[in-house]
Amino acid sequence: MEQVIANGLFLGAQYALIALGLTLIFGLMNVLNFAHGQMYVLGGFITYTVYGQLGLPFAVAVICSGITLAVIGGFMERYLFRTVIRRSHREESTMMLAAATAFFFDAVMLLVFGEKQRGVPKIVKGVFNNFGVILPYDRILVGLIAAILILGFIAFMKYTKTGRAMRALAQDRVAAQLMGVEVDRYTMIGFxxxxxxxxxxxxxxVSITGVNSGIGGPISIKAFMMIMIGGAGVVSGAIAGGFILGMMESVGLTVLREYGDVTYLVIFAALMVFLSIRPNGLMGKPWG
Known part of the structure; x- marks a missing residue:
């Protein structure tokens, strides 16, 4: 049982971090970014290149991944999504644009990196084996870093001027604009x-599971599941959804390990039942 909980917490921390980015973009722009999983994959490939191929420190590689994706995200919002939102009054237009960017990233990564699974050397060697829990030290380190990033994100959104402005936009875009919030600026920062x-x-x-050009879609699906569980556009809901999905996967893969993909069949069935009872998620509000 201790092992199941430890695995669930590790998965939950990673999933919550993924869901936070997606729910932030949705909360600010009411746009489901279908390319979110591809952004995750691109971040993995950048770290693979900087750390695994160029030999620079792992921390530098991860920072390069974050900065590169931030720049790409800013350009996407400024020159793609903002333009489409202004010129079209149909929500389907932004959904089609998001899907197109996902396919574009898939094609570029397949062309540049191919289909092979890519990995990097372990950042920390050794295994923790105590209290009925067996976890490699690198997983513990990555889990702790993810938890620190989640706490840092919460503090940023709560205590900084930029974070408060983005929260105001997510709650009521028109009211925030009337109060002097620069909508375009903070929307781009949020994206x-x-x-x-x-x-x-x-x-x-990438230091734990590796990365390949074909996992962007499945990652996006998991991210959508998390924000549906917690409530789209709600930061606390994204964190809750991430840890709930992580625990469900950990329990399912342990209890149903002899039946392979049945775990995900059960998770999807449970999600369907849950959404039929609570369509806005645990903490969400009606969409639109």
């Missing part, structure tokens, strides 16, 4: 921050 979080967690997890 860049959401993309940066995806890049950071992708860079962290």
């Amino acid at each position: 860049a921050l959401g993309a940066m979080l995806a890049g950071l967690v992708g860079g962290l997890l």
Whole structure:
């Protein structure tokens, strides 16, 4: 049981970090970024290149992943999503744009890195084996870093001027604009921050699970599941959804390990039942 809880907490910390970026973008722009999983993968490939190929320190590689994805996210919001939102009054337009960017990233990463699984040397060697828990030290380190990033994100959103402005935009865009909040500026910052979080967690997890050009879609699906569980556009909901999904996977893969993919079948079935009872998630509000 201790092992199941430890695995669930590790997965939950990673998933929560992924979901935070997606729910931030949705809360600010009411846009589901279908390319979020691809941003995660791109962050992994950047860390693979900087750390695994160029030999620079792992911390430098992860920071490069975050900065690169932040810049890409800022450009996407400024020159793609902002333009489409202004010129089109149909929500389907932004959804199609998000899907197109996801396919574009998939094609570019497949062309540059190919189909092979890529990994990097372990950042920390050794295994923790005590209290009925067996975890490699690198997983513990990555889990702690993810937890620190989550706490840092919460503090940033709560105590900084930029964070408060983005929270105001997420709660009521029109009211925030009337109060003097620069909508375009903070929307771009929010999109860049959401993309940066995806890049950071992708860079962290390449040291654990590796990365390949075909996992962007499944990562996006998991991110959507997390924000549906917790409530779209709600930071606390994204964190709750991430840890709930992590624990469900840990328990399912332990109890149903002999049946392979049945775990995810059960998780999707449970999600369908949950959403039929609580369509806005645990902490969410009606969409639109």
